Amino acid sequence: MIKNFFIAIGICATLTSCYEPERNCKAYKTGTFTFTYEINGLEKEGKFIRDDKYSVDYYEDQIDSATVRWYNDCEFVLQDINSKNAIQYKIISTTDSTYTFQYKSAIKDPNKELIVKTGTAYKTN
Secondary structure (H helix, E strand, C coil): CHHHHHHHHHHHHHHHHCCCCCCCHHHHCCEEEEEEEEECCEEEEEEEEECCCEEEEEECCEEEEEEEEEEECCEEEEEECCCCCEEEEEEEEECCCEEEEEEEECCCCCCCCCCCEEEEEEECC
């Protein structure tokens, strides 16, 4: 009885450790997307248009532009054209119309704690 229990645990652990979320990242390299973000407890919606070299963000009546540098099909860095701040993104899963990503500062500062956040972008075209 106990032997069967450990065999079942081993099989479950093996099956769950092999699970890999779907990542069709190429489908999300370019296009028009919407996303939600929070400021002072209020949820807001923004939009961005990304091509091979640039990303243009539209949020709160502002426009922000960044260059895009892809490391591989699922990881890229956006570097703000004006401020030179850079944010590193990693697509962690995709669906037929969305992708979920993690993002963090691409500039390492030993005096600041590195914060990794997660978001979802919705492809609109």
